[in-house]
Amino acid sequence: MRDDASIVHVDLDAFFASVEQRDKPSLRGRPVIVGGTGLRGVVSTASYEARAFGARSAMSTAEARAICPAATAFLSPRFEAYRASSLAVMAVLRELSPLVEQVSIDEAYVDLRGADLDVSSTAHVREVLETLRRDVADATGGLSVSAGAASSKMLAKIGSDLNKPAGITVVEPGSELGFLAPMSVRAISGVGPATAARLRTFGVETVEQLRAMTHVDLVSIFGERHGHSLHELARARDDRDLTLTREAKSVSHEETFERDVHDRAVLRREIERIAQAVSARCEKAGVFGRTVHLKVRLPDFSSLTRSSTSPTPSRDADVIARTAQRLLDGLDLAQGVRLIGVGVSGFVTHAQSGLFELEAPVDTPAFPEAVGESSTAATPSSDDADPDADEGSSTLPQELTTRFSPGTTASWRPGMDVHHDEFGAGWVWGSGRGRVTVRFEGPLTPKGPVRTVAVDDPALTPGEPPAWDDAAAASP
């Protein structure tokens, strides 16, 4: 914890609804609900006019319709518009200080220690926040933010929430313990409904009461990490720094059906559609994932998850779909299905694939020669370098065969067979194009014994897998 209030949390007020009211004057002053408008939709954001009637985020749209007046506008989200405004806000924050952690589309932390500013007095910090509010409004056509400044992330965030909307709160350094004491445990980051309910069984509802619980008890009840963090945060001990860069760890897409689905054929088709969306987003992000996840929500709202990890990173829609469909086959779906989702994680970026190639031993016998021109260690896979080189490209072979040498195993996608004999030598064989990933049996790189090569070389032998012999392996 710092001795100055130099950590700022900025939060846009009723963000989605405010953008709608800004862009459509007829909505100003009226209750606006942005969210899912279908049978099973939920509210993303309610304008303050709608909140007056009790509408809230995460409430079902049906319930919001029931409690809001007839003049209420129910709108589907326009994410492109929100992203554009979000970018404008983040640009304003980065002008203030380069140390910005964007938490979500409508929220960010700013570290004023990265700015050339006097943060020694609360009055000065308050002025900085007032200016920031005006700058955001100017840059976005009038959007409103709330901001909190404090000596830690948790207190800055509590501060930004305290006087919403358009509120500014500076938590005086030194006053943190007293500031926090009367608050609900829900104010603490990481305390949601389940933790709060559990604490209530011990008679604990406020932060002050939480402080009476021992570290040993909290850890035994909530586990090592969570218990420790409750103990520390209750005492305002929060040394978390801003996370300035973050890499995505998973990509997923899920959809709730308007009515529960009982037909597996429908589910398999949905998986295909969703896998295509996930694949496209992986491509956009430039990542390949090793693990495919399937999520199924049942009508009773319980959910099942299954995952499968392959040594071979992929973002191919067919591979993702087939893997997810195979995972689906193992589930009991007698109840029907409410939601289905597919995701990919365990990313290996293109750059990392290149690293593997460069670090692979250059004296591996037989294997590189057998796969042709694009197999040399320094050549990245050419299918990614050329955006036009898709399935339809006429220069590519319809069937390919390639080999790998003793001491390795291999896998090949999409839809190809992998064969090997008892010596470990073998071949992959089938139709299509893509990459071969060879897993060597000894450690080659810090990340693991994986090596990727492109195999879209027309010189590769079509047809039956050849008999293995050293002469053939040595000459492309």
Next chain:
DNA sequence: TCTGGGGTCCTAGGACCC
């Protein structure tokens, strides 16, 4: 009037290796 969709992180158990 039943409860979205995008994520992250943690835990626990089993397999496997040292």
Next chain:
DNA sequence: TCTGGGGTCCTAGGACCC
């Protein structure tokens, strides 16, 4: 002959956040 931990990877589920 039995008994160890520790570390890593994988899987399933759950809590939490916006």
